[in-house]
Amino acid sequence: MEEIIQAINAEDPAPLLPAGLRGLPAALVLFVSAYLFTCLTLYLSYYSRIRPPQAGLAALVAFAVITALFMAWSGVWAAAGRIFRQRTCFAAHISIASAAYLAWNVLTLIVSAAAFSFDADKAFRPLKLVVFWFCAVWAITCHLGLVSKLRRKTVLIISLLLVTVLSGVWLGFTNLSEKMAPGSGKAVFDLWPPMFRLVKGKPAGEFAAKLSDLRIRVDKAADSEK
Amino acid sequence: MKRIYTLLLFALLAGGARAARAEVRTEDVFGKFKNQVIQVRILEKSSGNKAEVGSGFAIGASGLAVTNYHVVSSLLWQPGDYRAEAMLSDGDTREISIIMLDVAHDLALIRISGKPLAPFKLAQKLPLKGTRLYAIGNPRDLGLTIVEGTYSGVLEESLYEKLHFTGSINPGMSGGPVIDGAGNVVGVCEATEGNQIGFLVPERFISGMLASAGPEIKAEEFVPDITKQLLANQESLVNRLSGSPLAAEDLGPFRVPGRLSAAFRCWAKAGEEKREPYTTITSACNTDDNIYVKESLLTGNISFSHYLLEGKGLDPIQFSALEEYYSRMTGSHGNNFGIHDEDMTDYECDNSMVTTNGITFKASLCLRGYKKIKGLYDLSWTGASLDESRRALVSELDLSGITPGNAEKFLKRYLEGFSWKK
Numbered sequence: 001m002e003e004i005i006q007a008i009n010a011e012d013p014a015p016l017l018p019a020g021l022r023g024l025p026a027a028l029v030l031f032v033s034a035y036l037f038t039c040l041t042l043y044l045s046y047y048s049r050i051r052p053p054q055a056g057l058a059a060l061v062a063f064a065v066i067t068a069l070f071m072a073w074s075g076v077w078a079a080a081g082r083i084f085r086q087r088t089c090f091a092a093h094i095s096i097a098s099a100a101y102l103a104w105n106v107l108t109l110i111v112s113a114a115a116f117s118f119d120a121d122k123a124f125r126p127l128k129l130v131v132f133w134f135c136a137v138w139a140i141t142c143h144l145g146l147v148s149k150l151r152r153k154t155v156l157i158i159s160l161l162l163v164t165v166l167s168g169v170w171l172g173f174t175n176l177s178e179k180m181a182p183g184s185g186k187a188v189f190d191l192w193p194p195m196f197r198l199v200k201g202k203p204a205g206e207f208a209a210k211l212s213d214l215r216i217r218v219d220k221a222a223d224s225e226k
Numbered sequence: 227m228k229r230i231y232t233l234l235l236f237a238l239l240a241g242g243a244r245a246a247r248a249e250v251r252t253e254d255v256f257g258k259f260k261n262q263v264i265q266v267r268i269l270e271k272s273s274g275n276k277a278e279v280g281s282g283f284a285i286g287a288s289g290l291a292v293t294n295y296h297v298v299s300s301l302l303w304q305p306g307d308y309r310a311e312a313m314l315s316d317g318d319t320r321e322i323s324i325i326m327l328d329v330a331h332d333l334a335l336i337r338i339s340g341k342p343l344a345p346f347k348l349a350q351k352l353p354l355k356g357t358r359l360y361a362i363g364n365p366r367d368l369g370l371t372i373v374e375g376t377y378s379g380v381l382e383e384s385l386y387e388k389l390h391f392t393g394s395i396n397p398g399m400s401g402g403p404v405i406d407g408a409g410n411v412v413g414v415c416e417a418t419e420g421n422q423i424g425f426l427v428p429e430r431f432i433s434g435m436l437a438s439a440g441p442e443i444k445a446e447e448f449v450p451d452i453t454k455q456l457l458a459n460q461e462s463l464v465n466r467l468s469g470s471p472l473a474a475e476d477l478g479p480f481r482v483p484g485r486l487s488a489a490f491r492c493w494a495k496a497g498e499e500k501r502e503p504y505t506t507i508t509s510a511c512n513t514d515d516n517i518y519v520k521e522s523l524l525t526g527n528i529s530f531s532h533y534l535l536e537g538k539g540l541d542p543i544q545f546s547a548l549e550e551y552y553s554r555m556t557g558s559h560g561n562n563f564g565i566h567d568e569d570m571t572d573y574e575c576d577n578s579m580v581t582t583n584g585i586t587f588k589a590s591l592c593l594r595g596y597k598k599i600k601g602l603y604d605l606s607w608t609g610a611s612l613d614e615s616r617r618a619l620v621s622e623l624d625l626s627g628i629t630p631g632n633a634e635k636f637l638k639r640y641l642e643g644f645s646w647k648k
């Protein structure tokens with residue numbers, strides 16, 4: 001509250017990032033958590049002892065990649081802060097990037113597990129995009145809030161526009177690459193251990209009857225191409 | 227004494243028969259029948275250059291001839307770009323028109339303009355295995371040649387009846403006759419697998435065409451005719467395969483769909499890598515037959531594979547990552563290769579769980595349609611079993627050129643073929 005009053009007195013926008021996340025200790029904790037989470041997901045998808053590099057080497061590569069990406073991303077924002085507000089807040093930018101990365105990955109994993117558990121890939125698929133969109137908007141808003149003197153509302157509008165446009169470009173690109181390699185990504189499903197399964201499968205006859213719906217979709221797509 | 231004379235008489239007769247057989251000389255066969263064989267040329271209209279060449283031969287009355295459907299197919303699909311002509315053994319060229327098609331058996335009945343050539347006779351019955359046969363045609367556009375070979379029987383592992391000819395068939399000989407020493411047509415050159423392994427269309431399918439030959443087909447009738455034939459063919463194929471109980475075989479603790487008919491070739495392979503914390507066994511069946519529709523489109527193939535995965539050295543999440551890798555590898559629609567956008571729609575897919583005889587699969591069901599052959603579709607199904615945390619079955623099924631109704635019937639039957647081993 002005190003910070004907000006100070007910000008009002010200084011005619012600054014109210015801070016978007018909680019004070020506890022702006023220091024170096026919080027940045028380190030969040031960065032290490034992001035790294036450990038990456039190592040965990042790598043380990044859990046690590047079924048071959050031969051094809052991928054050794055586990056230790058994979059962890060090292062992950063560390064190098066994550067460090068380089070986070071440093072570069074936060075560095076750009078810190079430099080922008082130095083230019084526009086004469087302060088870098090490098091640790092705060094690292095915190096934002098790490099928290100957004102962690103939230104995005106953990107939530108995506110939860111969505112994937114839920115989609116599997118309830119056998120509802122179609123219903124949960126848009127949620128993955130929503131999770132990404134939400135995390136990205138939050139991160140960009142926080143970064144912008146630190147580097148600019150713009151009002152909260154303006155910052156939020158800029159973030160929304162930026163992330164929506166970038167998501168649109170990304171979706172367009174994905175759609176285009178799917179058109180160039182037809183059917184390449186559509187048969188993909190996430191698998192989890194059997195204990196995650198909460199619903200029964202459809203009987204064979206009911207499952208095979210889905211072909212009628214697929215036929216309608218195929219014919220519709222063919223007609224729209226004409 | 228009388229017995230000795232009788233034996234001598236038999237010996238003389240047998241020797242005479244052998245001599246009679248030995249009298250059939252290849253050069254005589256070639257000299258006698260070469261004028262009845264033509265080169266079928268597909269020419270690009272604007273340049274007049276050859277786009278494709280094949281062979282053909284005179285049959286029946288009134289200037290009819292037979293060649294392969296695949297030799298003349300570009301003329302049917304792109305009539306504005308190509309025209310066809312026949313070149314006779316003396317170098318004379320004649321116009322040709324298409325009378326009838328048998329797409330499933332890769333045959334086309336054509337009419338050669340001008341004075342009819344002397345026709346070949348059909349053999350009416352298959353020769354004995356090992357009988358010497360002669361293939362006449364234009365290999366690689368190098369001129370009319372004759373190739374000696376032997377008849378090796380009816381191909382059993384085939385959806386569409388074919389004869390096995392042990393002799394060198396090369397590109398350009400497609401549509402040419404394979405005859406016995408008396409000049410009777412046993413089959414039509416269709417394909418080769420190299421190393422003197424050749425495949426022939428049996429002459430009985432020519433008889434069928436000749437019996438129902440009508441007037442020349444109009445250009446706008448080709449595609450509806452091909453569509454009708456492909457629809458009828460898949461109908462009879464599914465009925466044939468549904469007629470007998472589904473063959474199932476053991477794979478680890480599972481019973482899985484096996485060799486559905488003699489037309490399927492099945493193979494199995496155990497994973498070689500012993501250092502991995504998991505093992506794999508692959509069992510795959512497919513029909514080698516494809517129906518040639520056009521250069522960029524083959525259809526009529528059925529294939530399925532099963533992968534048994536066991537990962538004793540993996541934890542359950544790692545094992546599900548392995549299973550996911552296999553399901554993505556199998557469900558990546560490899561048969562898209564070579565398929566053009568103008569021929570097929572994109573796949574539409576639906577993912578869900580299916581339970582059959584106590585086995586639950588996470589499965590992906592995909593369908594795509596043929597743009598120019600209305601009513602025909604390709605189905606692709608991939609399933610990964612979810613019953614055990616360190617052992618799973620990943621299976622895939624691909625059906626090409628099938629109606630959704632028949633695909634549903636086939637898929638249901640296929641799914642019901644999975645069970646636990648008792």
